[in-house]
Amino acid sequence: MKTVLREHGLQTADDLITQLTSASHGALADAVVDALLNRETSxxxxxxxxxxxxxxxxxxxxxxxxxxxxxxxxxxxxxxEPYSLAMLFEEAAVARGLLMPEIIATDVSAATLARARAGRFTQFEIQRGLPVRRMVNWFEQDGEEWVVRAELARRVQFRRHNLTQDRALVGKFDIVLCRNVLFYFPPAMRSRAYSTLREAVRDDGFLLLGAGETVIGQTDSFAPCPAFRGLYRAEAAAELRAAVGSR
Incomplete structure (x- = not known):
């Protein structure tokens, strides 16, 4: 946050709050969001x-x-994450005959999305979780960086979206991944996010949360899926409510 203050000519946190609340400062607000985000991924x-x-x-x-x-x-x-999914589905299309899904990836940070769209990764980033075979198949080296090949890049659409302020994306989704995001939200904000997610997921679709996250005690819109441990379904939640109501 000190970097944000310095870059915007501000001295204290009070100055920052004043600037954020007194008028519309899109660039400053974006900088604050970027500074607060946890971008841990691989x-x-x-x-x-x-x-x-x-x-x-x-x-x-x-x-x-x-x-x-x-x-x-x-x-x-x-x-x-979305590039990993694209690789898995490309491989599954060959091995299992699966149709390639439409993959849409969103984030609240414009700067982070710009990096994602560019598909450029450092040697450190490329080595975190990416097997050598997949690295060679799906990336090209450009100096000290690795760049997503065009045939993979076109499989992912990136858009800016705020889970707690924006409506759900247009159209229904069969699977929504929202991993290690809601964990950082206070209860009221988390509730709004769940409403957005429920609006987005088809009735028979799936929701995936992070390993340390759960819908239990958080929302009645989703329930654990019996067939796939760790996934949640709106359909399962409806069945659970019906079973409880019939007792």
């Missing part, structure tokens, strides 16, 4: 979980033959 973070997402997509494709699935990666940071 390729194939919790690989088994991402592979389960592919399995869940396969089950939906079997239920709805011919329908192109839609996946939303919410809080995508610098893009490692």
């Amino acid at each position: 390729f194939f973070r919790d690989t088994g979980v991402l592979e389960m997402v592919v399995d869940a997509a396969a089950s939906l494709q079997a239920e709805h033959p011919g329908r192109r699935l839609r996946i939303w990666s919410a809080g995508c940071s610098t893009g490692q």
Whole structure:
């Protein structure tokens, strides 16, 4: 935050608050958001979980033959998660005949999204979770950086979105990933985010949260999915409410 103060010619936190509340300061507000965000991410973070997402997509494709699935990666940071998904689905298309889904990735930070769209990663970033085979198949080296190949980059659409202030993205999604995002929200903000997520997910779709997150005690819009441990479904929540109501 000291860097934000210095770059905007401010002396104290009080000066910052005054500037933020007295008028519209889009650039300053963006800088504050960027400074507060936790951008911790890596390729194939919790690989088994991402592979389960592919399995869940396969089950939906079997239920709805011919329908192109839609996946939303919410809080995508610098893009490692959606690019990892794109790699997995490209590989599954060859190995299992799955249709390539539409993948939309969002973040609240314009600067972070710019990095994600560029698809450029340092040697340190590329080595975090990315096997050598996939690195060679899907990235090209450019000096000291690695750049996503065009055929992979076009599989992901990046958009700016605020989970607690913006309406859900247009159209329904079959799978929404919102990992390690809600954990940092206070209760009221988390409740608004869950409402946005419920609006976005199809009735028979899936929601994936981070390993340390749960819907239990947080919302009645989703419930654990019996078929895929760690995934949540709105359909399961409705069935649970119906079962409780019939007692």
